[in-house]
Amino acid sequence: MSFLPRTYEEIVRDLLTTLTSGTVREQVKVLDTGGQRVTEKLSSRPVRRVSFVEEIRTDEQGKKTKIRYTAADYELIASDGSESNLDTIRFRKGKQQPDMASTLSVNYYPVSAESTPLTDLNVGSVVRTLMETFARELALSDLSLDYIYKSGYLETATGPSLDKVVALMGVQRLPAGYPTVKVRFSRNAASPGQITIPADTAIVDAKNNRYLTLEALVLEPYESSREVLAAGEKPGTGEVAAGELNRLETIIAGIAEVTNVKESSKSSAAESDEDLRRRAAGALHGVMRGTVNALQYGLLNIPGVKSVNVVEFPNDIAGEVRVEVSYSEDTPEVRKLVDDRIGELRPAGIRVISGEAAKKPLEVQIDLTLTGKGVSQSELGALKTSTETAIAKYLADLPPGGSARQARMSALLLADARIADAKVRLIVPGKEAQENLSLESNEVFEVKKPFTFAQVVAEEQAAAQAVSSKATFYLPLHLVAGVTEAQAQSALETALTAYLASRGPSAPVSVDTLAASIRDDSRYALVRDEATITIEKGDTFMQLADAQGQYVPAAGETMEKQAVNLDIREGGV
Structure with missing residues (x-):
């Protein structure tokens, strides 16, 4: 389960569409037919026009990005080949394309949509004011739900919420006044390769004052030593002078020496959220046995192991796990350590199939x-x-x-x-x-x-090579009474040609400068927060929106006007 809060602008957009008898946030999948990407048929067909298309794309790290498509990217077609039964969105070749099998969110107006008695939706009207007030409260509710959702996870919880999450792992935030010290781990010159020192590694002095490292530490093959912060096991742990912490409770292969270069000190502030989060993650990995994470992190702690991938049910048979190891130092000694560690950490009754990355x-x-x-x-x-x-x-x-x-x-x-x-x-x-x-x-x-x-x-x-780029404009407009779409198109074509000719290294392209350049109160009003400019240069493109991004042409670059797509909105100026 995941939760993605809606913004105020998104809620206002959907409410406006609903009030004008449109269909809101219909989910359709992207298909591939004959080399072109199209959507499934829209449910309330035939369709008069599409007002909004958006894809939420998730990258390999799980980060979600909203991709908006404009009329320059797609066209409305009839799947049966007729001219009247428009029911499918087809993406234009050479334009911005959604991922295959992704799901799009679409707002549109069916041909059969009933007329609405609400006609004054302009900013400042009674209907618009009531709607925006309601949208603001909904947006605040979404933000509150997002905060509650994030408070349940180690990676996103903060403050008291984070304290409750880490308490489930037996970890507590270090208060102000806790003794802390930096300890230095030095490599044995005869031990090449990567050395991993897990979090909560214990170092003691001659008086048995016990300090634990607060995070995992990795010594790369080219590093002879590294320092990491350690804290006293308890608030009453004695402070130590420089050089007194010099004993490891458990020997770590490849480490020749450990010491504290400076004396310990009492922390002036409580442990930060980021430090607590990192320490809790390390503590969790260090104490587990018999789990996928235990195998993975236990093997990663072996010098000479670069990465580990654990696959459950590799042959669709319960009770089997395949461990694929990638070595930075492939020697018989390292392989033996890997086999021994697997035997130590594997779950009881589970068969572990050893392998290595292809x-x-x-x-x-x-x-x-x-x-x-x-x-x-x-x-x-x-x-x-x-x-x-x-x-x-x-x-x-x-x-x-x-x-x-x-x-x-x-x-x-x-x-x-x-x-x-x-x-x-x-x-x-x-x-x-x-x-x-x-x-x-x-x-x-x-x-x-x-x-x-x-x-x-x-x-x-x-x-010395010539440089050129092309610009496509998507311009939502409210027309002044008596002005036709053709008249507005003609005026804008001339204004946009002059605008592109004036752009250069010191005059970048942006929606902000565009709005000022083409303003014509006698003919139309631009819906600025929905206008976009798509710049194509060679095999790359970028999309500019209101207060979001600018394109700086190179010296001598020629900018051409590729297309001007007008979206005439209901209601006059």
Whole structure:
């Protein structure tokens, strides 16, 4: 179960549609027919017009994003091929597309909709004021329900609510005055690979003052030591001087030394929500046995293990679990530690099938644009080597189920001041190149070297190429009495051409500047909060809305007007 609160603007929109005899928030699925994406038939068909289409898209991290589609993205068609029985939404090729099998929320007006006695819905009218008052109270109720929903989860609860959640795990917030100290864990020089130190690791001094680490700590292969905060086991735990905390209660493989560089101190404030949340998560993983999380986190604590994926019912047989391990250091010693830990943590009566993540071969192509006039041939070889090393490490470190993202790879390369722009293409043998690529839950990348550098150009050379972009406008309007849609269209076409011609690096494109530029009180009034501008440049596009985003054209860039879609609203100005 999940809960997504509606905003005030969404509630007002739906109430307006309902008051004018429209259908609100009908849920329809997206289908693929002949290479084009269409929706299921709308229930109250035939349809006169569609006023709103939205998709709630969930990414791999579970984050929900609302995607709004405008008339520039879709058209209303009849599934039987007639001209009158409009009942289906079809998305235009080359425009913004919903995900396959996703569910859309649609507001629309059926042909059979009854006329409404409410005619004055303008801002300030009695009907509109009552409706907006009701919408405000509904929005506040949704926000209250959202707060209640989030208060039940460790990741989102705050304050007293978080205290109650962590109490279920036997964890309490550290009050002000608790003794805390930073302890440093140092690696044994003979122990390469990754070393994980779990939360609640106990360190003591000669007087048996016991301190527990507050979060898990990972020593990467290139790190010789790291520090982590520890707190006294009880409020009365004695304070310690520098260097006195030097004994581990339980030996950790690969750790040569532990100590506190500075003396302990009493905390001046109670533990923060973020620190408490992190400590509670670590404490939960550390004490469990016989669960999926116990297996996963227990194996991740072994030096040399990069990632772990646990699959329940791998063969559709109850009582079986498959554990797929990806190694950063694949040695017989590490494999033995993995087998021993599985035997220690597995649930009683459960058969654990050991395996390792499948290797997915991957070839990489890179295009580079270098700053200024570029670099010399001798320097170019070193630049390619550093570029290859950075991308190869990023791809090799991705865990099973992870995603290689163009934005992250570009950021890694652009950290080099010699690189002005970069594009990375990922190629699985036998398939087309992709900019982003996701792994299955049991896969890791096997990166092939050397990389292919398909194009390396200097910035001054690249700048000589012509740049152009196209703009599509969606403009909801209220017309002044006596003005026709054709007259408004003609006036807007001229105004928009002049507006695009005036845009440049110091005059970006936005709905705000558009509204000021095309304002014409003698002909129409723009419904500004619903207007959008879609910019297309090459293979990319971006959508601008009121007070949301702007597009800055490059020097010398030509902007063309692709389409002007008017949405004439009922009621005059």
